Amino acid sequence: MRRLGSVQQKIQCVFVTEVKEETSRKRDGQHYQVVATETVNPVALEANIDCSIATEKLDGTCCYITVFEGRPHLWARLDRKPNKQAEKRFRKYQHSHRSCKGFTWNVEEDFKAVPDTWIPAHRVKHANGHPLPDEHGHIPGWVPVQKNNKQYCWHSSVVDHKSGTALVLRPSADDGDSLEIAAVPLEDLMEQTLELIGTNVNGNPYEVGSRKHPVHCLVSHGSLEVRNAPPVDFQQLRSWFQECPEGRVEGIVWHCNDGTLIKVHRHHLGLRWPDGDTRLASRPLVVHVDTPLDEHGGSEDLFACFSRLNGHTFSRMRDVEFDP
Secondary structure: OOOOOOOOOOOEEOEEEEEEOOOOOOOOOOOOEEEEEEEEOHHHHHOOHHHOEEEEEOOOEEEEEEEEOOEEEEEEEOOEOEOHHHHHHHHHHHHHHOOOOOOOOOOOOOEOOOOOOOEEOOOOOEEOOEEOOOOOOOEOEEEEOOOOOHHHHHHHHOEEOOOOEEEEEEEOOOOOOOEEEEEEEHHHHOOOEEEEEEOOOOOOOOOOOOOOOOOEEEEEOOOOEOOOOOOOOHHHHHHHHHHOHHHOOOEEEEEOOOOOEEEEEHHHHOOOOOOOOOHHHHOOEEEEOOOOHHHOOOOOOHHHHHHHOOOOEEOOHHHOOOOO
16 A cells, blocks of 8 residues: 555544534533534545545544654654633634634744644644644644653553564454554654554543553554445445444545545544444454563563564454453
8 A cells, every 4th residue: 555644734524514512422521513514525525535545543642753862753642732811712702703713823922831842743834933823723743752751651652662663553464354463663654643542542442451451552544444435425424334344433534645634533424432342443463573572671561461472363353361
């Protein structure tokens, strides 16, 4: 498969959306929700979405591999957000104008502090040397994952910067339906974005691991292709999510030939997520992690745990268990 686009910005919905003043199915405490109309987004038509590659949208947290201190490194998503006063001003303007267009930010004073190592995401616009917020008032960006930062402990568990490898979930080369988990050189993942999924991410919709033995891994965006994807039609997509085994996914991300990314989430179509067994958790899995145990931090290290399972096959990804 050709190299697909990375996720550096918010991805537009494949349909024109509208805001309904009702409790969100996706976010607790949000008293409105964004839903899709049946009109295809002109951006999708312009990008020739009918000739795109449809891939599974994953429910995790976004990561990025790029250089830090001269070596390939895992970075976590950290959007710079407005402080309380600026957020209140923004929401008041948005409510009175029913739009955020025309709102003016003071970029030097309106935003919360971020670590010195923070970098803005690709294609973030700048003015007078300062990165500018998107339409939601956020400045997308990244911060390097460092071992001593408890906030990113689950990110740290899937990467070994000493050996320069990461635990990656990907399609098996031997079987079209199976997945494999492998220790992949960070060098091979440079400038890619990936999704961190697992036990302690987003409520664990894939039901992997346990509190005692958490399981996490990275999945490159675009690596899980949706076979026999439905046409871009509201009713056909809704039926596919509800009725087809391949539709037991959070959503679809289409990778268009011009690099444009377009998505649809089950919530856009008024559907629940998760809703029963997920497609990802139900796929067979083989472990291909063969790294010397003395390279890692200890017997409970995730690399060491998977190394002891090297060559094992599980009928479902959610069945992965480590020895007590």
